[in-house]
Amino acid sequence: xxxxxxxxxxxxxxxxxNATMNCSYKTSINNLQWYRQNSGRGLVHLILIxxxxxxxxxxxxxxxxxxxKKSSSLLITASRAADxxxxxxxxxxxxxxxxxxxxxxxxxxxL
Amino acid sequence: KAGVTQTxxxxxxxxxxxxxxxxxxxxxxxxxxWYQQTPGQGLQFLFxxxxxxxxNKGNFPGRFSGRQFSNSRSEMNVSTLELGDSALYxxxxxxxxxxxxxxxxxxxxxxxxxxxxx
Numbered sequence: 001x002x003x004x005x006x007x008x009x010x011x012x013x014x015x016x017x018n019a020t021m022n023c024s025y026k027t028s029i030n031n032l033q034w035y036r037q038n039s040g041r042g043l044v045h046l047i048l049i050x051x052x053x054x055x056x057x058x059x060x061x062x063x064x065x066x067x068x069k070k071s072s073s074l075l076i077t078a079s080r081a082a083d084x085x086x087x088x089x090x091x092x093x094x095x096x097x098x099x100x101x102x103x104x105x106x107x108x109x110x111l
Numbered sequence: 112k113a114g115v116t117q118t119x120x121x122x123x124x125x126x127x128x129x130x131x132x133x134x135x136x137x138x139x140x141x142x143x144x145w146y147q148q149t150p151g152q153g154l155q156f157l158f159x160x161x162x163x164x165x166x167n168k169g170n171f172p173g174r175f176s177g178r179q180f181s182n183s184r185s186e187m188n189v190s191t192l193e194l195g196d197s198a199l200y201x202x203x204x205x206x207x208x209x210x211x212x213x214x215x216x217x218x219x220x221x222x223x224x225x226x227x228x229x
Contacts, residue, residue, distance in 0.1 A: 033217065040199060042115075043220040088154065096167035097142050097205050099218060101154040 006089060006102040014110055019076045021105040023089035024069075030092060032065060032072050033099070037086045046074075046087075079109045113138065115204050115221035123227045129190040132224045136183050136204030142166075143185040144218065145177060148199040157200075160185055192228045199223045 007022045025032070031050045035043040049056045049065045049072065056063045062075040076083055089102040116135045124130050136143050145157040156169040160179035177187040183204075189196055203218040 035220070040223075040225070042201060042222040043203075045217050045219060048217050090154075096159050096161065097144050097203075097216075097218060098156050098159060098167045098169070099144070099146075099203070100156065103153055 006087075006105045008105060009103065010106045010108070012108045012110065013079060015079060015081055017079055017109075019079050019083070019107055019109070021074045021087050021107070023072045023074070023102050025072070025089070025091055025102070026070065027091075027093055029067070032063075032089055032091045034061075034063060034072075034074050035088045035090060035101075037088065037104075039085075043088070076107075079107075081109050081111055083107060084109045115202055115219055117200075117202050117221040117224050119224060120222065121225045121227075123229065124192050125229050126192055126194060128192050129188060130192060130226060131186055131188045132200055132202075132226075134185045134187075134202030134204075134221060136185070136202075137206070137219055140204035140206045140219075141183055142205040143179055143183060144203045144205070145185070145187050146201045146203065147171075148201060148223075149195075149197070154201075157187065189226075194228050197226060197228045199225050 005024050013019055031048050033048045034046040036046055037043050047058045047063050049063050060077045065072045086104045086106050088104045090099045093100045118133045142161045144159040146154050148154045158177050159167040163179045174190045179185045201220050201223045203220045205216045205218045
């Protein structure tokens with residue numbers, strides 16, 4: 001089962017624009033992670049935000065977390081064609097290192 | 112450090128056969144997890160191994176099994192393959208030393224093994 005939903009399912013923007021993806025989750029979390037996946041390849045870790053953090057930055061990425069609403073957002077600023085990929089949020093559930101993923105957002109950045 | 116490696120990268124099998132996939136974690140990482148990714152079900156957790164012990168298991172039939180060796184390398188096996196087992200199988204490693212409770216560390220993924228069952 002999926003931990004949560006991501007919105008939108010697909011997003012198409014022009015290079016240079018900002019892209020925002022949202023993730024909602026169901027259970028309480030210790031942290032939430034965002035991953036990128038290029039066309040059926042492995043997952044690349046982007047950023048981890050802990051439950052006591054509200055916002056975190058990494059380069060052109062900004063992640064927010066609202067634990068009261070059980071939601072997170074990923075903002076990619078000044079997008080590039082190379083940012084074209086699927087983006088997933090994930091959180092640990094059920095003990096150990098079991099990650100449960102959202103449904104993903106497919107981002108397409110056009111030249 | 113070298114990243115997570117998985118072999119083979121691509122595999123084609125026929126129904127009824129069995130398959131073994133291999134994963135080498137990042138040096139020093141003791142936790143290895145396996146995930147299945149399909150267009151219909153998305154990313155699903157299979158199981159996690161920590162210090163050669165299965166620590167957690169997803170909701171998959173007993174045809175899916177795994178193990179971890181003393182050097183933290185892990186293998187997963189799928190027996191009696193079905194068409195629905197066609198998927199991308201991803202392995203991830205983490206440096207978490209915790210034996211209890213939810214994870215706190217980043218998981219790093221390998222490139223995956225693309226399994227096609229004909």
